[in-house]
Amino acid sequence: MSKGRVTVVDIAKAAGVSKSTVSLVLQGSPLVNEGTRTKVNATMRELGYVYNRGAANLRANAKSKIIGVVVNDLTNTFFAELAVGVDMVVQSAGFVQFLSNTSESIDRQREVIASMREHGISGLIVSPARATEAVDLKPVVAAGIPVVVVVRNVPGAKVSSIVSDNYAGTHAAVEHLVSLGHQRIGFFGGFPDTAVFEERFNGFRDAIVAAGQPFGEDLIFSSAPSRAGGVDAVALAMQGINPPTAAVCFNDAVAFGVCDGLRARGREPGRDFGVVGFDDVIEAKTAVPALTTVSVDPQGMGRRAAQLLLKQINAGKADAEAITTSVRLVVRESCGAGQNKPGRKTA
Amino acid sequence: MSKGRVTVVDIAKAAGVSKSTVSLVLQGSPLVNEGTRTKVNATMRELGYVYNRGAANLRANAKSKIIGVVVNDLTNTFFAELAVGVDMVVQSAGFVQFLSNTSESIDRQREVIASMREHGISGLIVSPARATEAVDLKPVVAAGIPVVVVVRNVPGAKVSSIVSDNYAGTHAAVEHLVSLGHQRIGFFGGFPDTAVFEERFNGFRDAIVAAGQPFGEDLIFSSAPSRAGGVDAVALAMQGINPPTAAVCFNDAVAFGVCDGLRARGREPGRDFGVVGFDDVIEAKTAVPALTTVSVDPQGMGRRAAQLLLKQINAGKADAEAITTSVRLVVRESCGAGQNKPGRKTA
DNA sequence: CCTATTTGTTGGAACGTTCCAAAGATGTCA
């Protein structure tokens, strides 16, 4: 087993050429004679040669073909999809992905980023843990490693970012509910300590005002941004004196929880109460009722992030680029508008 | 930026010692003088030194501290959780995780495994893509790299495996439904082309027979192992002449789909029809009704897999070990047994 | 026949670490 691995020198010796020639073959150089090439290739196959990228990366200017991906919560479908999107393009560009999960722990995040640097990543995609600050990314960008943050922005960091148009999303959601005749729409779920919350909430508030409806604190039902949180938010909302008739939710998880909570109270989402989510996770279209939601396409976002990163890696230098991806309201059934159902298809 | 990175020699020069001493400090050797150590450490911090693992791994006998993780479908919560479990223990053992998603593509799987080998992983955990054969893992184990397969077994491969006790799981599910008085129980979802299906199905069939109930092909409602598939299975089941009154589902995704399908037909899962899932994904406990299911704890499974792998890595040699993790029926509401639950609604 | 040019091939140095054998200090004992 641990008897020395097969190296280029072994191949060279066996094939009767020099290690330089083997190296040339390895890189598909046009300089080598066709006959030599096939002979070397045959020998490699025969001896079971495995390329040693570590050794190759050692050379001064070598690029490592490793890109680091850090997500804050892999168990959330949204981020898992994001990672899959990244993996797709990264993989087909011949790179490989170092993926780590931080579980929203900023210490963990620091550790994994440090570890990734030691392994010589040539680019980093990170969906930052809560409370991530510019200083956390500073050393990486100082080392000239391109960084792309996704989903959540990091204020003050000179890095590229790809976030969805949160403001426009909730704005559109409110407009739609208003057009269905709702007079009292609440904002359900999430905690007001993140940039994402702020953006989504602002879109909500401005749209309410723009529709000429009264806006007040009593329309906000804060809770954990999870399914369980959605249940809590409904409980909160329904005990009020003048409960809302529709909810714009912080994300799809909350929206599902809101549906659960409504049913537990004998009210059917879509028929008795309008529910709109945010993210368009895969379950959204198969749930009953199918969830009306703001579509974000996490996988596409992952792909875009990876493309942007690869572009920067190849360009050699990384000018910070801030992209907000446009979102789209996907009308299904949970808002109560699903009458004319037959053809609403998503890409 | 790309002006040469800081190396041990730079540190050595700046601190007035030899590179060997710096190396000793790096490894926390007790041989170095306390004063020297602090001076070197200070210099490292000052110059912004980053350890180069690639170079270190180059030495003949070096262990890479990288472990590869390959999953067949990261967008499925089950596997995402599994990956998180692995990450946890791997991370805290000072290793780092190379994670890749194969999307059930065997070609992709071959590629990523090859790529991982080139990066010198010192262990591999894989949840094999469908139709993976022993030969796909052969080169890896031949290279003396410990391999642990999870979730799905690979027949004939001389590697360790951790799979859940599928047979016992569905067996227990049936027993429970029988104890609730069901006389006609169906097996919903999944395609009979995988070992997992076979095991779960066998547990189901044997339990039906053991309960003295008639077993026939008309109790099987095959479909995609997804939420959408669950809806299809219900459609299939309900058009029969003598439809079942309860379902043991291939997995939780199917079970959720079955609930959706039932509702779409005006029947309430838990009250009018018993539903039992398999996996116990996170959503299972918060769904309405909460899903009765066979708990597999994917995260725990990931942790165990990682522990086993690390053990083998440290032991130097890997004796194949086949572990089946025990499962547990978690009784919630969807089976109709939740009578004594405080919040239960009847009409 | 001599010089260029093209086509393949090649040794050796370099990359950043670890590890070994050995060497300087310093102290201890007889």
Add this chain to the structure above:
DNA sequence: TGACATCTTTGGAACGTTCCAACAAATAGG
């Protein structure tokens, strides 16, 4: 004082690759 032991430090050789400069052989142009 000499012989040892202990503590700390140190050059240099590896590890498996890439790349450069050089070279051999064959072809072409004058």
